[in-house]
Amino acid sequence: MRNVEVEVRGLTMQFGGVRALDQVNFALARRELRCLIGPNGAGKSTFFKCLAGLLEPTSGEIMIRGENTTGWLPHRIARLGVGIKTQVPSVMNGLTVRENIWLAAKRNSTVAEANRMASSIAARVLIDDVLNEQVETLAHGKRQLVELAIVLAGRPWLVLLDEPAAGLTAIEVDRMIDVIRDINTDAALIIVEHDMHFVRRIAKQVTVFHQGRVLIDEDVDQVMSNPDVRDVYLGKQL
Amino acid sequence: MFTRDILWPAVIGLVLMFLLPLVTDAYTLTVLTAYAMLALSLGFIWGFAGILCFGQAAFFGLGAYAFAIASINIGTPWLPFFIAILVPALFAAVFGAVLFYGRLSDVYLAVVTLVMTLILFKFMNSSAGDGYKLGTARLGGYNGIPGFETLTVPWDSSEYLYDTSLYYFAFLLLIVVYICLRLLLRQPFGRALVGIRENELRAELMGYDIRLLKTIAFSIGAAIAGLAGCIYANWAEIVTPALFSLGQSAEIIIWVIVGGAGTLMGPLIGAALLGYTKFLLGQQSLIDNTFILGMILVLAVLLLPNGIFPAVVSIVKRVAAKFSTGRSPRSRAASRRSKLPNKTGHQADGSNRRGSTQSSAQSSAQSSAQGKSHNHRDDDGAAPIDRGQ
Numbered sequence: 001m002r003n004v005e006v007e008v009r010g011l012t013m014q015f016g017g018v019r020a021l022d023q024v025n026f027a028l029a030r031r032e033l034r035c036l037i038g039p040n041g042a043g044k045s046t047f048f049k050c051l052a053g054l055l056e057p058t059s060g061e062i063m064i065r066g067e068n069t070t071g072w073l074p075h076r077i078a079r080l081g082v083g084i085k086t087q088v089p090s091v092m093n094g095l096t097v098r099e100n101i102w103l104a105a106k107r108n109s110t111v112a113e114a115n116r117m118a119s120s121i122a123a124r125v126l127i128d129d130v131l132n133e134q135v136e137t138l139a140h141g142k143r144q145l146v147e148l149a150i151v152l153a154g155r156p157w158l159v160l161l162d163e164p165a166a167g168l169t170a171i172e173v174d175r176m177i178d179v180i181r182d183i184n185t186d187a188a189l190i191i192v193e194h195d196m197h198f199v200r201r202i203a204k205q206v207t208v209f210h211q212g213r214v215l216i217d218e219d220v221d222q223v224m225s226n227p228d229v230r231d232v233y234l235g236k237q238l
Numbered sequence: 239m240f241t242r243d244i245l246w247p248a249v250i251g252l253v254l255m256f257l258l259p260l261v262t263d264a265y266t267l268t269v270l271t272a273y274a275m276l277a278l279s280l281g282f283i284w285g286f287a288g289i290l291c292f293g294q295a296a297f298f299g300l301g302a303y304a305f306a307i308a309s310i311n312i313g314t315p316w317l318p319f320f321i322a323i324l325v326p327a328l329f330a331a332v333f334g335a336v337l338f339y340g341r342l343s344d345v346y347l348a349v350v351t352l353v354m355t356l357i358l359f360k361f362m363n364s365s366a367g368d369g370y371k372l373g374t375a376r377l378g379g380y381n382g383i384p385g386f387e388t389l390t391v392p393w394d395s396s397e398y399l400y401d402t403s404l405y406y407f408a409f410l411l412l413i414v415v416y417i418c419l420r421l422l423l424r425q426p427f428g429r430a431l432v433g434i435r436e437n438e439l440r441a442e443l444m445g446y447d448i449r450l451l452k453t454i455a456f457s458i459g460a461a462i463a464g465l466a467g468c469i470y471a472n473w474a475e476i477v478t479p480a481l482f483s484l485g486q487s488a489e490i491i492i493w494v495i496v497g498g499a500g501t502l503m504g505p506l507i508g509a510a511l512l513g514y515t516k517f518l519l520g521q522q523s524l525i526d527n528t529f530i531l532g533m534i535l536v537l538a539v540l541l542l543p544n545g546i547f548p549a550v551v552s553i554v555k556r557v558a559a560k561f562s563t564g565r566s567p568r569s570r571a572a573s574r575r576s577k578l579p580n581k582t583g584h585q586a587d588g589s590n591r592r593g594s595t596q597s598s599a600q601s602s603a604q605s606s607a608q609g610k611s612h613n614h615r616d617d618d619g620a621a622p623i624d625r626g627q
């Protein structure tokens with residue numbers, strides 16, 4: 001396949017008697033934007049957490065840019081250049097927006113560079129008006145953007161986003177989409193999303209999860225018109 | 239690098255160092271300084287790295303014992319001085335690595351560190367007899383180790399540091415350690431620690447190895463506690479297992495809570511005030527002094543949940559804010575305008591007054607809202623990372 005950056009083979013995750021992921025195979029090309037969709041409990045988030053190192057899979061292999069990262073801790077995966085945004089905004093509440101972004105930027109740059117990046121990235125995701133405010137005082141939508149800025153500050157070539165549109169207003173969703181397209185100009189993205197409307201607006205290629213397996217892996221229009229996908233979303237048994 | 243917020247504490251510290259002997263004797267002040275140093279060590283790891291160690295007394299005791307044992311074996315006091323810092327630091331590095339690489343956190347960490355202190359307490363208590371010797375030093379069980387060489391003036395080994403000179407030496411060390419911690423917290427390392435305290439998961443997703451950073455912070459805290467133990471050993475001229483006791487461990491945490499966790503100055507103040515109160519209470523027999531200290535803790539937690547120091551800072555800031563809103567440039571300009579000879583002079587004056595009361599009401603509402611929304615670590619007003627004043 002062309003320029004494969006992420007390759008997952010036979011990924012299985014067992015929680016006691018529940019098999020959340022069952023022999024999942026997956027591949028992501030360079031600078032690709034891929035959406036993962038599926039009904040509740042389909043295994044999207046578990047798959048995401050395995051990629052991010054937040055869960056250790058029961059079996060299977062994850063290769064990121066040729067490195068076998070299966071069982072790596074999140075900080076090692078992050079150091080490869082992978083930016084991760086969790087479902088619930090995971091930000092440093094007691095610090096200001098600038099300090100949040102600065103800390104992320106400082107990981108792999110000098111102090112002067114990090115200072116500069118804090119301002120420029122805040123401008124890029126349009127939160128430079130609250131740069132010196134404490135994150136806990138911000139509304140949910142802004143906090144989502146702060147987290148996105150943190151992810152960008154690590155200068156990732158692969159970005160994993162878990163439900164970036166959750167809880168956002170229509171205007172904030174527009175802004176989020178702009179930011180995602182911007183990120184996509186030089187990085188690949190894997191986006192877990194529930195909101196089909198949102199997916200339709202940003203996705204090219206969509207992977208549908210169902211009961212821990214990949215149901216279909218197609219172009220967005222084909223996925224949307226696929227009767228199986230509709231049935232899955234309506235809760236019909238296949 | 240040595241900006242105002244480093245310089246001022248140093249100057250105030252030096253002034254205090256010379257003023258405090260007017261309040262009480264150097265003998266009492268020396269032990270209070272050792273306590274303050276000990277509180278500072280916990281204030282650093284708990285307030286800034288989020289590690290609640292219930293066994294900080296263990297490192298204090300280890301420092302004191304290390305000094306006593308090394309001093310007896312070596313015969314001169316200065317090498318043991320450094321050993322007293324190094325031994326707890328190394329012990330904490332190994333112990334911390336086990337804890338943090340084992341992903342132990344929060345309450346489990348507190349329990350394990352507490353148990354470690356109790357094990358040391360039990361062990362030291364039962365180390366009487368000829369079998370328990372390290373080199374030529376007998377551990378001495380319940381009676382501890384007396385009769386070791388204490389610190390001397392570095393250039394004159396016959397001149398001992400005791401009483402007043404020991405007090406000045408200890409206080410200078412305290413100022414140095416405080417400033418070093420302030421500088422450290424400004425470094426990327428210190429900022430990363432605060433980041434970990436705020437959100438471990440995020441720090442990890444940023445690529446920080448939180449296990450390593452926490453282990454280093456824990457070890458630095460232990461080194462400072464060891465230094466405090468060394469000062470204590472030189473003051474008491476005997477080390478006993480009581481240094482490792484449960485009471486000692488609990489007391490350190492109380493100092494930090496009462497003084498203000500999340501600041502560096504708070505723990506110092508907490509330790510000095512409570513230590514001195516305990517000393518004064520010890521001179522009377524009317525009321526049990528643990529009862530009074532317990533009351534102080536309960537009242538402090540209820541009335542000053544952020545601690546004494548942050549409360550004082552926020553009061554000072556509020557007063558300063560009121561003072562400055564009275565003479566803000568805008569209101570001065572407005573009052574100048576109102577003095578202009580025109581017909582609307584009265585109106586302008588009236589609206590200005592209304593405006594200024596509104597703005598002061600706004601600012602006080604804002605500051606009280608901030609006080610409420612902040613957690614216990616966030617209220618001495620300074621920017622969060624630099625807040626330990």
